[in-house]
Amino acid sequence: MPPTPAVPHGKRPTLADVAARAGVSTALVSIVMRDAKGAGAATRERVLEAAQEIGYRPDARARLLRSHRSHLLGVQFGLQHPFHSDLLEGIYAVAEPAGYQIALSAVAAGRGEQRATDALLADRCEALILLGPQAPAARLAELAGQLPVVSVARRLRGTAPGVEVVRTADDEGARRAVDHLVALGHRDIAHIDGGRAPGAADRRRGYRTAMSRHDLADRVHVLPGGLTEEDGATGAHALLDATPLPTAVLAFNDRSATGVLDTFLRARVSVPDEVSVIGFDDSHLARLAHIDLTTVGQDIPRLAELAVGRAIARLEGERTPTGEAVVAPHLVIRGTTAGPA
Amino acid sequence: MPPTPAVPHGKRPTLADVAARAGVSTALVSIVMRDAKGAGAATRERVLEAAQEIGYRPDARARLLRSHRSHLLGVQFGLQHPFHSDLLEGIYAVAEPAGYQIALSAVAAGRGEQRATDALLADRCEALILLGPQAPAARLAELAGQLPVVSVARRLRGTAPGVEVVRTADDEGARRAVDHLVALGHRDIAHIDGGRAPGAADRRRGYRTAMSRHDLADRVHVLPGGLTEEDGATGAHALLDATPLPTAVLAFNDRSATGVLDTFLRARVSVPDEVSVIGFDDSHLARLAHIDLTTVGQDIPRLAELAVGRAIARLEGERTPTGEAVVAPHLVIRGTTAGPA
DNA sequence: AGAGGTCGCGCTTGATATTTC
DNA sequence: CGAAATATCAAGCGCGACCTC
Numbered sequence: 001m002p003p004t005p006a007v008p009h010g011k012r013p014t015l016a017d018v019a020a021r022a023g024v025s026t027a028l029v030s031i032v033m034r035d036a037k038g039a040g041a042a043t044r045e046r047v048l049e050a051a052q053e054i055g056y057r058p059d060a061r062a063r064l065l066r067s068h069r070s071h072l073l074g075v076q077f078g079l080q081h082p083f084h085s086d087l088l089e090g091i092y093a094v095a096e097p098a099g100y101q102i103a104l105s106a107v108a109a110g111r112g113e114q115r116a117t118d119a120l121l122a123d124r125c126e127a128l129i130l131l132g133p134q135a136p137a138a139r140l141a142e143l144a145g146q147l148p149v150v151s152v153a154r155r156l157r158g159t160a161p162g163v164e165v166v167r168t169a170d171d172e173g174a175r176r177a178v179d180h181l182v183a184l185g186h187r188d189i190a191h192i193d194g195g196r197a198p199g200a201a202d203r204r205r206g207y208r209t210a211m212s213r214h215d216l217a218d219r220v221h222v223l224p225g226g227l228t229e230e231d232g233a234t235g236a237h238a239l240l241d242a243t244p245l246p247t248a249v250l251a252f253n254d255r256s257a258t259g260v261l262d263t264f265l266r267a268r269v270s271v272p273d274e275v276s277v278i279g280f281d282d283s284h285l286a287r288l289a290h291i292d293l294t295t296v297g298q299d300i301p302r303l304a305e306l307a308v309g310r311a312i313a314r315l316e317g318e319r320t321p322t323g324e325a326v327v328a329p330h331l332v333i334r335g336t337t338a339g340p341a
Numbered sequence: 342m343p344p345t346p347a348v349p350h351g352k353r354p355t356l357a358d359v360a361a362r363a364g365v366s367t368a369l370v371s372i373v374m375r376d377a378k379g380a381g382a383a384t385r386e387r388v389l390e391a392a393q394e395i396g397y398r399p400d401a402r403a404r405l406l407r408s409h410r411s412h413l414l415g416v417q418f419g420l421q422h423p424f425h426s427d428l429l430e431g432i433y434a435v436a437e438p439a440g441y442q443i444a445l446s447a448v449a450a451g452r453g454e455q456r457a458t459d460a461l462l463a464d465r466c467e468a469l470i471l472l473g474p475q476a477p478a479a480r481l482a483e484l485a486g487q488l489p490v491v492s493v494a495r496r497l498r499g500t501a502p503g504v505e506v507v508r509t510a511d512d513e514g515a516r517r518a519v520d521h522l523v524a525l526g527h528r529d530i531a532h533i534d535g536g537r538a539p540g541a542a543d544r545r546r547g548y549r550t551a552m553s554r555h556d557l558a559d560r561v562h563v564l565p566g567g568l569t570e571e572d573g574a575t576g577a578h579a580l581l582d583a584t585p586l587p588t589a590v591l592a593f594n595d596r597s598a599t600g601v602l603d604t605f606l607r608a609r610v611s612v613p614d615e616v617s618v619i620g621f622d623d624s625h626l627a628r629l630a631h632i633d634l635t636t637v638g639q640d641i642p643r644l645a646e647l648a649v650g651r652a653i654a655r656l657e658g659e660r661t662p663t664g665e666a667v668v669a670p671h672l673v674i675r676g677t678t679a680g681p682a
Numbered sequence: 683a684g685a686g687g688t689c690g691c692g693c694t695t696g697a698t699a700t701t702t703c
Numbered sequence: 704c705g706a707a708a709t710a711t712c713a714a715g716c717g718c719g720a721c722c723t724c
Contacts, residue, residue, distance in 0.1 A: 012465075014717055025686045030719055040684060055487065060463035061402040062717035065691050079426040080625075088420055089449040096452075101460070104445035108430040111437075119442070122401035124353075146396070233631040262631050265606045284421075290574040290603050355692055366711050371694060381709060403692035406716050 013056045022050035033058050060101075064124055071100050073311055074125030076116045076133065079108045083253075083281055083298075084131045087152065090304025091129065098312060117143060127311040130154075132198045148314035152307045154198040157324070164310040165324045166303055170199040173296040173329035174206030177250050177278045180294075180331055182214045184339045186248040186276065189216070192225040192235030192260065194252035203280065207250060225252050232259025240267055245275060247340035254279035254286045257293055261336065272338035282332050292335035299327050354397045363391035374399050401442075405465060412441050414652055415466030417457045417474065420449045424622060424639075425472045428493065431645025432470065439653060458484060468652040471495075473539045489655035493648045495539040498665070505651040506665040507644055511540040514637040514670035515547030518591050518619045521635075521672055523555050525680045527589040527617065530557070533566040533576030533601065535593030544621065548591060566593050573600025581608055586616060588681035595620035595627045598634055602677065613679035623673050633676035640668050 015033075019026045024043060031038045032047040039047070050056075064070040073095055077084040088104075095102050103123050105116040113135045120128060127148040133140065137159035143149050144162030152166045174191075181189050191207045194200030204222060211220050223238055225231040232251050236259065239245055251257035257279030264271050271277055279286055282297030306325045313322070356374075360367045365384060372379045373388040380388070391397075405411040414436055418425040429445075436443050444464050446457040454476045461469060468489040474481065478500035484490050485503030493507045515532075522530050532548045535541030545563060552561045564579055566572040573592050577600065580586060592598035598620030605612050612618055620627055623638030647666045654663070 012717095015719095016717080026717090027686060027688090027719080028684085031685095034719080036719095038684065043684080057459075057462055059406075059465055059717055060460075061406050061465055062691090063719075065400075065403050065406055065693090065716090066718045066720080068691085068720095079429055080423075082421075082423070085420040088447060089451075092447065092449055092452050104447065106429060106433065106445065108433055110430075111433050118398075119401075121398055124400055124402055229626075229629050229631070233629070259629070259631060262603075262606075265603075266631070285570075288570050288574070288600070290570070290600060290607070353692095357692080367693080368695085368712075369710060371692095372710090375694085379709065384709080400692055403716090404694075406718090407692080407694040408716085409694095 012059075013054045014059075015056075017054055018047065018051045018056045021054060022047045070124050070126050072103050072123065072125045073100050073127055073129060073308065074103045074105060074117075074120030074123065075129045075131065076105050076107060076113065076120065077131040079106045081132065082283060082285075083153075086283070086300050087131055087304055087307075090301050091308055093301075094305050094308040098308065100308070100312065114139075121146070126315050129307050129311055134198070148311055150307050150310050152303060155202065155324075164314070164322060166306045166310060167324065167326060168199070168298045168303065168329050169326045170202035170329075171206030171209065173280060173298075174203040174250065175210040176329065176331045177280075177296050178207060178210035178214070180333065180337065181248045181250070181276060181278070182210075182216075184248075184276070184337060186340050187216055188219055188221075188244075188246040189248045189250060190221040190223060190239060190246040191250045192223045192232060192252060192256060194256070195224060195226045195231075197227045197252065200252060203252060221246065225256055227253055227255060229255050229259035229262070232256030233263045234259075236260040236263035240264075240269070245269065247274075248276040248278070248337070250278045250280075252280060254281045254283045254293060254295055257295070257336075258285060258291065261291070261293070272336050274341060276337040276340075278337060286332070286334070294334045294337040295332050296329045297332045298329055302327050353400075354395045355400075356397075358395055359388065359392045359397050362395060363388045411465050411467050413444050413464065413466045414441050414468055414470055414649065415444045415446060415458075415461030415464065416470045416472065417446050417448060417454065417461065418472040420447045422473065423624060423626075424494075427624070427641050428472055428645055428648075431642050432649055434642075435646050435649040439649065441649070441653065455480075462487070467656050470648050470652055475539075489652055491648050491652050493644060496543065496665075505655070505663060507647045507651060508665065508667060509540070509639045509644065509670050510667045511543035511670075512547030512550065514621060514639075515544040515591065516551040517670065517672045518621075518637050519548060519551035519555070521674070521678065522589045522591070522617060522619070523551075523557070525589075525617070525678060527681050528557055529560055529562075529585075529587040530589045530591060531562040531564060531580060531587040532591045533564045533573060533593060533597060535597070536565060536567045536572070538568045538593065541593060544593060562587060566597055568594055568596060570596050570600035570603070573597030574604045575600075577601040577604035581610070586610065588615075589617040589619070589678070591619050591621075593621060595622045595624045595634060595636055598636070598677075599626060599632065602632070602634070613677050615682055617678040617681075619678060627673070627675070635675045635678040636673050637670045638673045639670055643668050 015026045015029050019029045029047050032044050103125055105119045107113055107116050129150045132153045133151055140160040140163050150164040156165050193204050223235040225235045251260050257277055260277050279293045279295035282295045286293035286295045356367045356370050360370045370388055373385050444466055446460045448454055448457050470491045473494045474492055481501040481504050491505040497506050534545050564576040566576045590601055592601050598618055601618050620634045620636035623636045627634035627636045
C-alpha cells in the first residue's frame with residue numbers, strides 16, 4: 001500500500017487552507033509565503049508549520065496572474081545542440097540568483113520556432129532569449145515589437161530593429177586560429193566551413209581575411225561543410241582525394257573537427273604530425289583526453305550573463321536596445337596542432 | 342525606426358479588449374478562442390478578426406487557473422544527456438497531438454532534481470515525467486503521493502510505490518549483444534560497464550547471464566566504466582595493458598564505445614578485424630557513416646509514447662499504477678563487429 | 683508594526699436569456 | 704410551442720496589492 005499522501009490527488013491545498021489551519025487570514029499567509037515584512041515571528045512560524053503539514057505549495061500561475069510582473073524569461077533552444085545546453089546551464093546560473101525564473105521551449109523535429117515562441121508568449125514571459133534562432137529577421141522584429149528579445153549566437157544587423165544581439169566574434173576566432181597555425185609555420189591551411197549555420201559566414205570571412213593578412217590569399221581553400229561530424233568527415237575525404245593535403249585544417253566547430261580527426265585516423269594520416277586540426281566551441285568533446293582538440297573557445301558564461309543581463313536591463317527601465325554585444329573568443333591550444341612536417 | 346507594434350510593451354490585450362472591439366461578450370470571445378461550440382459563423386469570424394487586429398493571445402496561466410484541468414505534463418530532463426533530448430523529441434510528438442502541453446525543467450550543474458521538480462509542481466503540472474531520475478526512491482514516492490509520476494529509464498521495483506516505470510530491457514539488450522558476438526565466433530568478450538548510471542546494473546547482469554548461458558562464465562571480464570567517451574577510453578587502455586586483448590568489447594553506451602574505438606584506432610588495433618566493438622543506445626553518433634557502430638538500439642518513440650500514455654491514463658481515470666513497462670531493445674548491426682581473426 | 687478585509691488579475695464555466703425554425 | 708442554436712451573465716480559480724483597523 002502506498003503511504004498516505006498528505007494531500008490526495010486533485011485537492012491541492014491553497015492559501016485559504018493554510019490560513020484556516022493556522023487560524024489567520026489569507027493575506028497574512030501570503031505575506032509569510034513571500035517572506036515579505038508584516039508578520040510577527042511567532043505567527044510566521046505557525047503559518048509555515050501549517051503549510052508544511054498540509055503540503056502547501058504556492059501556485060506560480062495564480063501568483064503571476066495577480067502580480068503585474070512575472071519575472072519570467074522565456075528561452076528558446078534547440079534540443080539537438082549541445083552548445084545550447086551549455087548556454088542554458090549558464091543562463092540558469094545567472095537568472096535564478098537575479099530573481100528571474102526560466103521558461104523553456106524546445107525547437108525539435110515537428111516543433112518549429114514559431115510554435116516554440118508562441119508557447120513562451122502564452123506563458124506570459126516578460127522577455128525572450130532565443131538561442132541560435134533561424135527565424136527570418138522580420139519575425140524577430142515582430143516579436144521585438146511585443147517584448148524585449150535577445151538573440152544569442154546569431155548575427156542580425158539592422159534588419160531586425162529592437163532585437164538585442166549577443167554573440168561571439170566569430171571572425172576573430174577564425175583569425176586567431178589561422179594566426180596560431182601560421183605562427184607554427186603552416187601556409188597551406190584549409191577551412192571546412194559551416195554552410196548556412198549561425199556564425200558560419202563570419203568564421204569564413206575571418207579565415208579569408210587572416211589568410212590575406214599573412215599574404216596567403218592564394219592558398220585560401222574553403223570546403224563546403226556543416227555543423228555535424230559527418231560534414232567534417234565529408235570535408236576531410238574531399239581533402240584526401242585532392243592531393244596534396246594541406247598541412248592544417250580549420251573546421252567549423254568541434255563536431256566537424258571530430259569527423260575530420262576520425263577520417264584522418266582511418267586514412268592513417270597522423271595528427272598533428274602530418275596535418276594539424278583546429279575546432280571551434282571548446283565543447284566537452286574537445287576536452288576529452290583522447291580527443292585533445294585545439295579549438296577556439298566561446299565564452300559561454302559571459303554569453304549567458306550578457307543575454308540575461310540585456311533582457312533584465314530592458315525590463316527594468318532601459319528603453320532602447322544596446323545594439324550588439326560581441327564577446328571575444330580565445331584559443332585553447334591542445335594536442336592537435338603542431339608545426340608542419 | 343522600428344515598425345509600430347500593434348500593442349506596445351506592457352499592455353497585453355485581454356479577452357475584454359477583443360470583446361469590446363468585436364461588440365460581443367467576453368464569454369463569447371472565450372468560446373471562439375477555444376474553438377468551442379456555441380458561436381455563430383459570422384460572429385466567430387468577426388471575433389477572430391478583432392483578435393488578430395489587436396494582437397490578442399490567450400493567457401495560458403489565467404486559462405489554467407480557471408479551468409480545473411491544466412493539461413500540463415511536467416518533464417524533468419538532464420541538460421547534458423543527448424539521450425534525454427531524443428526522448429523529449431518523442432514526448433513532444435506524442436503529447437501535443439493528445440492535447441497536452443509540456444513544461445520543461447532542466448537538471449544542470451547547480452540546479453538539482455529537487456529544484457527542477459519544485460518548479461514543475463509550482464507550475465501546476467498534472468503529472469510528472471522524470472527522465473533518468475537519480476533521486477532517492479523515497480523522494481519519488483513522496484511525489485507520487487501528490488500526483489502521477491512516471492520514471493523513464495530508471496528501474497524502481499517496489500521501493501517507490503505509485504511510481505510508473507517505463508524502461509528498456511537493459512539486460513536483454515546486453516544479452517542480444519553477447520549472442521550476436523558469440524554467433525560470430527567470439528568467446529573472449531569483455532564488458533566496460535556504466536558504473537552507477539541508470540541501467541548499468543541490468544546491462545552488467547545481462548552480460549554475465551548471457552556469458553554463462555554460452556558456457557563462457559570463466560571468460561567474464563567486467564571493467565569499471567561510466568557513461569562518457571573518457572570512461573570508454575580508460576577501459577580500452579586497461580584492456581590494451583593487460584594482454585591478451587579480448588576479441589570483442591561490449592561498451593555501456595555509444596559514447597563509451599566511441600572512446601573505445603578511438604583508443605583502439607590510436608593503438609593501431611583494427612576494428613573489427615582484431616577486435617569487435619558494440620555500443621548501446623543507437624544514438625546519432627552510432628549512425629554516422631564514419632563511426633558506423635554496431636549497437637543495441639533503444640526504442641525511443643515507444644518509450645516516449647508509453648511515458649506520456651501512462652501519465653495521461655492516470656490522469657484520465659485509471660486509479661492504480663500499471664507497474665513497469667519494459668520495452669524490448671533491438672540489435673543494430675553495423676560495421677564494428679565481425680568474426681574473430 | 684501586526685493583523686484582517688476586499689477586490690480583481692484574465693480567464694472558463696455553469697446557469698440563464700434571447701433568438702430561429 | 705419546444706428543441707436547438709446563439710449569446711450573455713455572474714461566479715469564481717488562487718493569489719497579491721491596497722486599504723483599514
